[in-house]
Amino acid sequence: MTSPLDVDPAGGRVLSAVPAAGDRRRHPAPAHLRFFHGPMDCGKSTLALQVDHNQSRQGRRGILLTQGDRSARPRISSRVGLCREAVEVAPDTDLRLLVRASWAGGERVDYLIVDEAQFLTPAQVDQLAELVDESHVDVYAFGLTTDFRTRLFPGTQRLLEVADDVQRVQVEVLCWCGLPGLLNARVAAGVLVREGETVVVADTAPTSAPGEDADVHYQVLCRRHHVLGQLGPTAAGPGQLALP
Numbered sequence: 341m342t343s344p345l346d347v348d349p350a351g352g353r354v355l356s357a358v359p360a361a362g363d364r365r366r367h368p369a370p371a372h373l374r375f376f377h378g379p380m381d382c383g384k385s386t387l388a389l390q391v392d393h394n395q396s397r398q399g400r401r402g403i404l405l406t407q408g409d410r411s412a413r414p415r416i417s418s419r420v421g422l423c424r425e426a427v428e429v430a431p432d433t434d435l436r437l438l439v440r441a442s443w444a445g446g447e448r449v450d451y452l453i454v455d456e457a458q459f460l461t462p463a464q465v466d467q468l469a470e471l472v473d474e475s476h477v478d479v480y481a482f483g484l485t486t487d488f489r490t491r492l493f494p495g496t497q498r499l500l501e502v503a504d505d506v507q508r509v510q511v512e513v514l515c516w517c518g519l520p521g522l523l524n525a526r527v528a529a530g531v532l533v534r535e536g537e538t539v540v541v542a543d544t545a546p547t548s549a550p551g552e553d554a555d556v557h558y559q560v561l562c563r564r565h566h567v568l569g570q571l572g573p574t575a576a577g578p579g580q581l582a583l584p
């Protein structure tokens with residue numbers, strides 16, 4: 341019986357094919373590109389931080405990436421109070437170079453956590469796939485499924501096309517009617533909006549870009565009420581449905 345610690349007396353080479361934790365470059369094991377998607381407020385960021393926690397407990401090292409974070413110190417934060425610093429990704433960031441720069445600095449990178457993955461460009465998603473296949477880095481991407489027009493985000497579409505594993509995050513957010521909330525609605529002055537630019541904002545942030553109506557916010561609806569444009573009895577007020 342061999343164990344991962346058995347060595348070849350001649351060369352000191354590990355005989356077992358079992359990869360040691362965090363040693364995947366010497367013992368390439370299949371890595372995976374996993375994509376978790378859902379509507380706003382469904383708990384994606386909480387899940388992202390949970391995955392990071394579980395991975396790091398196994399002695400693995402990872403980098404957290406996010407997009408659209410306007411703060412001086414980018415981070416992934418969740419509504420349940422968890423928070424971790426993250427690297428802000430720009431549309432022209434080459435994610436392969438980002439990982440190689442960490443390696444060059446002596447940092448191991450076993451996995452990537454990518455929050456707000458809907459904002460990735462298709463090319464960046466392909467870069468993630470290359471990191472998985474060529475460098476055996478596990479990638480966990482988390483993002484919104486559709487925009488307020490109920491169309492897939494570009495990054496989401498590419499992830500659905502190429503990811504090894506796709507999971508719809510269990511919906512924790514409900515429409516005002518009590519059915520699972522699946523679709524993101526953009527609401528301006530109390531009315532559901534179906535046209536306009538897909539602006540890059542954090543998934544819970546109100547749109548406050550220059551030129552935007554300060555009264556715009558997002559609300560999660562079931563499909564039926566999204567189609568009907570019915571925002572519910574409390575939608576006009578700053579109650580549970582309005583985002584902070």
Ligand SMILES: [Zn+2]
Binds near residue numbers: 515
């Ligand atoms: Zn509904």
